[in-house]
Amino acid sequence: LDSIRLMGVPYVFVRGNHDSPVTEEAVEGQPNAVVLDDGVAEVGGLTIAGIGDPRFTPDQQTRPHTDEEAAATAQSVVDAGEALAETIRGWGSPVDIAVIHDPAGAAPLDGTVPLVLAGHRHAREVRDLVPPPEGAPVEAERTLLMVQGSTGGAGLRGLEREHPDPLALSVLYFDEDRRLVGYDDITVGGTGLSEVTLQRHLVGP
DSSP states (O other): OGGGGGGOSOEEEOOOTTOOHHHHHHHHTSTTEEEOSSEEEEETTEEEEEOOOSOOOOSGGGSOOSHHHHHHHHHHHHHHHHHHHHHHHTSSSOOOEEEOSOGGGOGGGBTTBSEEEEOSSSSOEEEESSOOOTTOOTTSOOOEEEEOOOSSOOGGGGTSSSSOOOEEEEEEEEOTTSOEEEEEEEEEOOTTOOOEEEEEEEOOO
């Protein structure tokens, strides 16, 4: 994790389900790191809120093994989203981005921020968090959910199967009003594939 300091730019971190409290503490020790766990911070002109994943599942032994455990685990993810939504509502000024690990906890954030960033699924997805009503104007207020692919944490997914999971990274562009206006999706072919693609997307009317 010491390589984080070599980036020379702010590094915002939200704990995922494979990250332990020890990992979070080590990230927090980096001089340019901003660790968010049910908190809000101003970073690079943007106001960002985030909360860590409530689970810690480093291996198959720590996964839920009964229906009751699975239901309780799923509810804890939703509860984390609700806690972050409450934190954002109490912030007192607009928050530009909410960051969570698992998009399953995103629903409570609808309407609290214009943009929610998530991961966990190792597959890209961009959509309105709640589809707008039929006939709603294009400029109507809505919350966009962006789920990132694997930036390198997919483990053996990068080696398994006929088509290994690619590495994925998105670069987001904001205007002077702190609104998302576009993003580039960059994809590097999985192990054994020497290919890179970049797709630019514009956001808005």
